[in-house]
Amino acid sequence: MTKKPSIKTPVKAPSKASTKAAPKSSPKKAAPAKKSVKAKEILEDTLSQSADETVLDRLYQVVLSRKGTDPSLSHSARLLSRGTYKVAQKFGEEAVECLIEAVAGRKDLLVGESADVLYHLIVLWVDAGVAPEDVWAELRRREGTSGIAEKASRPKENLSKKG
Numbered sequence: 001m002t003k004k005p006s007i008k009t010p011v012k013a014p015s016k017a018s019t020k021a022a023p024k025s026s027p028k029k030a031a032p033a034k035k036s037v038k039a040k041e042i043l044e045d046t047l048s049q050s051a052d053e054t055v056l057d058r059l060y061q062v063v064l065s066r067k068g069t070d071p072s073l074s075h076s077a078r079l080l081s082r083g084t085y086k087v088a089q090k091f092g093e094e095a096v097e098c099l100i101e102a103v104a105g106r107k108d109l110l111v112g113e114s115a116d117v118l119y120h121l122i123v124l125w126v127d128a129g130v131a132p133e134d135v136w137a138e139l140r141r142r143e144g145t146s147g148i149a150e151k152a153s154r155p156k157e158n159l160s161k162k163g
């Protein structure tokens, strides 16, 4: 069994401005000790997570955990509460935005749009009850099979149906 990743919401690293020492003339209000310790733990946990394909499994767990929660606190919860049509529509919109950047050759914007597509695909999976493992298994099944060979092996009947 794969280790269940943390479902804590990733917390942005503090900006340069926020890490600067506060001016002496405006002493910072002391935050409640418990709260700052918890925030520090979450930040450290988030920063320790790897920036690789495992982020998809972690994101899936976070989105899954949002299902049925307060829509005013979570974008995923809000989107899921709006139903399959809206979830699918958002995925389609993000896919179109992604292809626009690809066609325009704007590689930097394509990266951001790709992340949007993957996030909205994961919301779609959660809504549909599809687990990432199902998709990984399907990709694994296809490994080593050329797309050309696979298409050629399809029954002719199916090909003619699709025109």
Ligand SMILES: N=c1c2ncn([C@@H]3O[C@H](COP(=O)(O)OP(=O)(O)OP(=O)(O)O)[C@@H](O)[C@H]3O)c2ncn1[C@@H]1O[C@H](COP(=O)(O)O)[C@@H](O)[C@H]1O
Pocket (backbone or CB within 6 Å): 009, 010, 059, 062, 063, 066, 073, 074, 075, 076, 077, 079, 090, 115, 116, 119
């Ligand atoms: N990766 C994302 C992510 N990508 C995009 N978005 C949000 O998707 C929204 C897209 O905005 P749009 O205006 O296009 O969509 P909309 O608000 O539904 O507007 P309408 O289409 O209804 O007009 C923005 O609010 C983005 O912040 C995301 N929201 C969340 N995540 C991840 O999901 C985690 C959980 O988020 P919450 O569910 O919000 O806690 C986060 O920690 C992130 O890791």
